[in-house]
Amino acid sequence: MARKAVEQELSRNRILCEARQLFIEHGYHALTMRSIAKAMGYSHGALYYHFSEKAELFYALVTEDFRQLLNQQREMLRRTRLGDMAQLEKLMLEFIKFGLENPNHYEIMFMIKDPELQRYSRTEQAQCLDLFATVVRSVVAKQDNSENKMYNLPWSLFMSMHGFISYNIHYSQSFKDVKKLAEQHVKYLCEGLQG
Incomplete structure (x- = not known):
């Protein structure tokens, strides 16, 4: 009772x-x-x-946040065609939007400094990065000399988005505040893929 x-x-x-x-x-x-x-x-x-215990509570936070992000990304990918630059642009913009609309989630997911706590999110971070890398590689595979870009490029693009999100979280900017800038940032990154 x-x-x-x-x-x-x-x-x-x-x-x-x-x-x-x-x-x-x-x-x-x-x-x-x-x-x-x-x-x-x-x-x-x-x-x-x-x-x-506290560790179980923290881990529940991490897994819940990543589940939400991955579900959003997978749903968006189901509605678009793999290998299209437009799909990659949308995925990147959705990731930035998630980070800026959920700054507390994002900080726990990607910005925890404590090595003991980082282990709680490694598997989920890897799943998120793998999904992103799959989309990047499907776009890059259509280009000449794509072998050189297949493994380092997804990480570089991811870090560029992470930097954009982290900077704006630091200055308490919402996605609405920087939407145009975010769209331009993603466009520049994707234009760089085509060069």
Whole structure:
């Protein structure tokens, strides 16, 4: 009976949402399950009903965020034709949009500095990069002398987008604020592929 009341009061999604902000503001090591619960106005037992430890809570955040991003990207890819430059442009712009519309998610997914925490996102980061690399390589494969670009180019393009997102997150710019600039950035990158 008590567990049912706790579940109704404090949902898993609410914990994830509020914990994400706390991890960004205070860092992983500064928080405990008790401090997270206190910041939310609940007892730490309410959190333990959903998560057995802080690491499990953090990992749930990471996997949820990557699942959301990968689902959005896969859905967009299903609606477009593999190998088209327009598909790559759309994928890149969608990635930038995701990062700037979800800055707290993006910071946890791609900007965590702590080596211990980075391991929680390595598999998901690799899936995201592999999906992006597949699209880049399908475009590059249609060009002459494509062998030289197949492996380094996806990483370079990804890092360029990451830099754009990180810079704008740092200055609290939303996607709406920089949409035209983002579109131009993606166009320049894609024009460079054709040269």
